[in-house]
Amino acid sequence: MNFFSNLSLRWKIPLRVMAAVLGTALAVTVALLVKDYEDMRLNLEAHAKSLGRVLANTLVTPVLHDDLWRAFEILQSAREAHPASAEMEAQMMVVLDNERRVFVSSRPRDYPVGARPEDIGGSFGKLGETVVWDEAVAQQVLEPEGSLHYFVVSPLVTDGELLGHVALGYSKAAFLPRYFDLVARAALVTLLVLIILLPVSWIWARRTGEPLLQLATAMEGVPANLESAGLADLPHSRDEIGLLAQSFRRMIEDLKRQQELETQMVASERLAAVGRLSAGIAHEINNPLGGMLTAIKTWQRHGGGDPMAEQTLSLLERGLTQIRNTVAALLVETKTQDRPFEPADIDDLLILVEAQAQARAVRVAVEGGLALPLPLPATLLRQILLNLLLNAIAAADEGGTVKLGLAAAEGLLRLSVCNDGQHIPDEQMTTLFEPFVTGRAKGHGLGLWVVYQIVRQLNGGLTVDSEPGCTTFHIEIPYAETQ
C-alpha cells in the first residue's frame, strides 16, 4: 500500500483507470453471464414444462387404457424431438401410475416397469421423496439435493382424477457445455473490448496525469531555477489544471519580478554607497590636493631655479594632476551652467566615434533624432552617449552593428544604445555600474560608473537588457519642457 501511495501519478492514474476499466468489463460480463444463465435456465424450464404438459395430455389415454406400449411410443417420439441440443434432451422420461410405480419409462432398463422410485434410488429415488403427489399441484420443477438432474413433474389428470405423473429428468451437466461455450464467447468479446479499450484508456489516463507531472517538475525548479520553471509546457485550458498552470505562471512572474527588484535594489544601494564613499573621499582628497598644486605652481612661478627641485616638483605635479583627474572622474558633478543639448551634438558624437567604428568595421546606425535643442546639459549628455557608443563599438562583433536610438517627447528623453555582440553574463550584471569593474582587458572601469552617476544626477533611469545577440542600454532623462 505504501508502495502504491508513493508511486508516481505517471503510473498511478493509468493503473487506477485500468483497474476501473477491468472492473467494469468484468462486472458487465459477469452480469450478462448471470442473466444468460437465468435465461437459459428459464428457457429450458419453459421448454421442459411445455413438453411435460404435452406429454401429460397425450399420455392420459394410454395410461387410462393401460396401454403401456402406446405410452412408450409416445415417450420415444418425444425423445427424438430435439436431437440437436443436448441440454434440451430429457435424460429420462418416466410415467408413474397413481400408485407411484413406473408405468413406463424412456429407459426401461434403468427405470423398469412396476418399480418404485425408492427401489431405483439415485436422483430418481430422491425425487420420490421431494415430489408432492397431488393433482392440485399443476407442475413441479424439482432439484433434489445432491442430484445430478433436475426434474419437471407433471400430473396426468383426466376429469379431475389423478392417473399418475410424468417426470422429465434433465441433466445439469448437459446444460453446462453450452453455458461454458457461452462463457467462452463472452470472455472472448470482453477480451476484444479490453484490447481496444485498455490502450486508449491508458493513453487518456497518461494525458490526464501529464500536466500534473509537468507542474510537479516545474515546481521543483522554484525558487532556484525560475527561468526554466517558467518555460515549462503547461496547459492553457480552462479546467482546474489550466487554472493551476495559470496561477503557477503568475507566481513565477511575481517571483521573477521580486528577484529582479531585489537585485536592482541591492545594486543601486551599493552604487549609492560607493557613490557617497567616493564623493566623500574625493572631497577629502581634492581639498589638500588643490593646496598642493597651488603650492607647486607658486613655487614654479617664484622658484629658485634649482633644477633638481624643478624636476622633482614637476614629477609631483604630474602625479597630483593624475590623482585629481581620477578623483574628478569619480566625482561627477553637474555643472550648473551648460549649454542645451542640440541635434548637432549627435553629429559630433558620430564623428568622434567614427575612427573606433571603422577600426572594427562596425556600422553605427541612428534611429530617431532630435528636432529641437533640449534644456539638458550638453556636455554631460555627450559624455553619456560617447561612453556608451564606445563601449558598444568595442562589444559589437567584428563587422557588426551598433544602433543609437533617440526620442524626446513629453518631457522625457529616451536614449538607447544597442550592439549585437556577446551579451553580458548575469553574474556581471550586478556589478556592471560599479567603478573599477571592467569586462575588458583594457579600460579602467569608470565609463559606466560615470554614465550612471550622470544619469542619477539628472534624475534619470538606466536599464540594461542583455540577451545573446542584443545588448541594449536604455536611458530615460526628464527635461523641463519650455512650453
Place this chain on the structure above:
Amino acid sequence: MSPLSHPLVSPPRRDFLARAAGLSLGVVLPGTAWANASKRAIRIGLTPVFLDDQVSFTARWRRWLEEQLDRPVIFVQRGNYREVVDLVRSGKIDFAWLCGFPYVRHRREMRLVAVPEWRGQPRYQSYLIADARNIGIRSLADLRGTVFAYSDPDSNSGFLYPQYALTQSGKNPATYFSRTFFTWAHRKVVEAVSLGIASGGAVDGYVWEMLSEIHPELTSVTRIIEKSPPLGYPPFVARLDIPETDLQRFRTVLLGMADDAQGAALLQRLRLDGFVPGSPDLYDGIARMAEKVRRS
C-alpha cells in the same frame, strides 16, 4: 374448391368420372387403368401377421394384385386384429390376411381362401422370447412375476399360445406375470423385449425369423426360450358372402403367385414359398388350444 381439384379416391366417383370422360370423348379408351376404374375395387384387410409396416412392399404387392385381378385393389390396415376381423365378419372387406386364432373363432363367418407356405409347410410356430441380457431366464417358468409383452389379444402366436402353455402347466395366465401389455404388432414385441421394457414376450416365429434376417440388432438381444408345436399359418380368408367367381379368381392369383416372376419376387420379400389351398382342419390345433384356454 371445385369437385375436379379434389383428390379423387372413392371408386364410385372415379367410376362416374371415367364414364363422363368416355362420353365426352365419344370413345371408350382401352387400357388397364380405365378398365380397372370401371370395376368394383377388391378390398383386402391386412394384419401384422407379416411385417405390414413395409410401405413400399405393400404398394408393389397391391399393384401386382391389381394387374393380376384386373381390378382395383385397396389394402385396409388397422391398429389391431379385431377391427380387421370385424370388417370381414360384417362384409365390409372382401378378403383378409388373418391369424389362425380369429379364424378358428369365427370359422363359420368367413371362408378360407389360401394358406401361405413357409419353409415348405403351411405351418409356423409361436416363439416365447426373453431379454438376452437377463441370463437367469431360461424358460417360461423363470418369467413368473415379470413384465410380459403380448402382441395382440387376437393373435395365436402372440397371445393364445403363451396362455395355453401356462394353462397346460397349471398356471393362471392372468396372475402369472406381474404385468402384461399388448404392443399390437409382433415386431414391437421384439422391440419391447430387446429394450428391456418386458422381460419376456410372445411373438410369431415367422416374424422373428424374418426380423433376425433384416434387423439382427433387434433379435440378437432376445433369446428364444420356448417354441410352440407347428400350428396353422395365418390364412387368407374371405367374407362369407363373397361371390364365388371373386373367391376363385383371388385364390387362383394367390396360388399362382410363386409361378409369376414378379409374384415370386414379392414372395421372396416375404420369405414365403407360395400359397396352398389349405383346409380348415389345419387349424384344429389352434382351435383345441383356444378351447383349453377358454375353459380354464
